[in-house]
Amino acid sequence: MASVHRYLITGTHGCGKSTLSHRICSEFKKSGYNAIVLSETARESPFPINRGQTVNSSLYIALKQAVKELEAIAHGYQYLVLDRGVLDSFVYSEATRKEEISEIERGLLEAFKIWTRDYDDIIFVKKEGNDALQADGIRDTDMEFAEKTEQLFEHLLMENFGDKVRVITYGDMLKTRIRIADGGKIYLDYERHYELVH
Numbered sequence: 001m002a003s004v005h006r007y008l009i010t011g012t013h014g015c016g017k018s019t020l021s022h023r024i025c026s027e028f029k030k031s032g033y034n035a036i037v038l039s040e041t042a043r044e045s046p047f048p049i050n051r052g053q054t055v056n057s058s059l060y061i062a063l064k065q066a067v068k069e070l071e072a073i074a075h076g077y078q079y080l081v082l083d084r085g086v087l088d089s090f091v092y093s094e095a096t097r098k099e100e101i102s103e104i105e106r107g108l109l110e111a112f113k114i115w116t117r118d119y120d121d122i123i124f125v126k127k128e129g130n131d132a133l134q135a136d137g138i139r140d141t142d143m144e145f146a147e148k149t150e151q152l153f154e155h156l157l158m159e160n161f162g163d164k165v166r167v168i169t170y171g172d173m174l175k176t177r178i179r180i181a182d183g184g185k186i187y188l189d190y191e192r193h194y195e196l197v198h
Contacts, residue, residue, distance in 0.1 A: 003078070004073050004077075004078055004079075004080065005078060005079050005080070005120045005184050006069065006080045006082060006118070006119045006120055007024065007079070007080065007081050007082065007119065007120055007121045007123070007186060008082045008084075008085040008116070008119045008121065008122045008123065009021045009024070009081065009082060009083055009084075009123050009125060010082075010084060010085055010087075010088060010122065010123070010124055010125070010153065010157070011124055011125040011126060011127070011150065011153055012127060012146045012147075012149040012150040012153060013050075013146060013149070014127065014146060015125045015126060015127045015150070015170055016125050016170045016173050016174070017040075017083050017084065017125050018039070018040075018083050019173070019174075020123070020125060020168075020173050021037045021039075021081045021082070021083040022037055023178055024081050024178055024186060025037045025079075025081045027178045027179070027180045028079050028081070028180055028184070030180075031180040033078065033079045033180070033184060034076065034077055034078050034079060035077065035078075035079035035080070035081060036072055036077045036079070036080060036081070037081045037083055038065075038068045038069060038072055038080055038081070038082050038083060039083050039084075040065075040083050040084035040088070041060075041061050041064040041065050041068065041084075042061050042084070042088075042089065042092075044064065045057055045060050045061055045064075046060070047060055049061075049092070050092070050096075050145070051095075051096055051142070051145055052096070053089075053092050053093060053095075053096045055093070055102055055104075055105060057089070057092075057093075058089045058090060058092070058093040058105060059089075059104070059105070059108065061088070061089035062086050062087070062088075062089045062090065062108060062112060063108075065082075065084065065085065065086045065088070065089070066086050066112070066115070069082070069086075079184055082119075085116060085119070086112040086115055086116060087109070087112050087113065087116055087156065088153075090105070090108075090109050090112070090156075091149055091152045091153050091156060092149060093105065094152050095145065095148050095149045095152055113160055116160070116161065117160075117161065117164075119164070120184070121164070121166070121186055122157065122161055122164050122165045122166065123165075123166050123167075123168060123186075123188075124153065124154070124157055124165050124166065124167045124168070125168055125169070125170060125173060126150065126154075126167060126168070126169045126170065127146065127147075127150060127169075127170055128169040128170060128171060166188070168188060176188045176189060177189040
């Protein structure tokens with residue numbers, strides 16, 4: 001069976017993840033790769049999200065995200081661009097936590113850290129240069145909450161996957177030229193000649 005490559009685009013809400021995910025996937029397809037964007041699952045949650053998130057919300061979102069990855073693999077996609085990953089819901093859980101982390105959350109968090117280590121690339125999009133959060137009926141527009149989750153994302157990513165994480169700001173992301181090299185390596189070339197190389 002051919003190997004599967006997974007690329008995580010992560011960060012707080014409204015930072016440009018979806019825009020970057022679709023641009024990367026488009027470049028994969030132009031380069032002849034069998035690629036798909038896996039969109040976030042929070043919008044599908046029957047449980048509260050954003051500042052109302054509960055333990056059930058976190059478990060549903062994380063597990064559904066994992067199932068999406070497995071389904072894409074089962075359908076023969078070899079290049080998965082993840083618009084959020086299995087750990088993202090735990091960041092929101094931490095940002096809204098009112099009680100101690102449950103045993104099941106702790107166990108799943110550790111398992112999904114191992115899961116995430118197998119991703120080929122982790123691109124962390126920061127909100128810098130994108131101050132406004134546009135309401136879309138689902139996204140939380142509170143800037144303090146967005147900043148808190150961004151800090152938690154940075155801590156989780158750098159503490160656990162620091163050597164694999166690439167950071168790009170929203171402003172630079174808009175000016176970035178994307179290239180896909182042999183083997184599916186992603187090159188993000190900034191207009192200002194700053195290059196992040198996988």
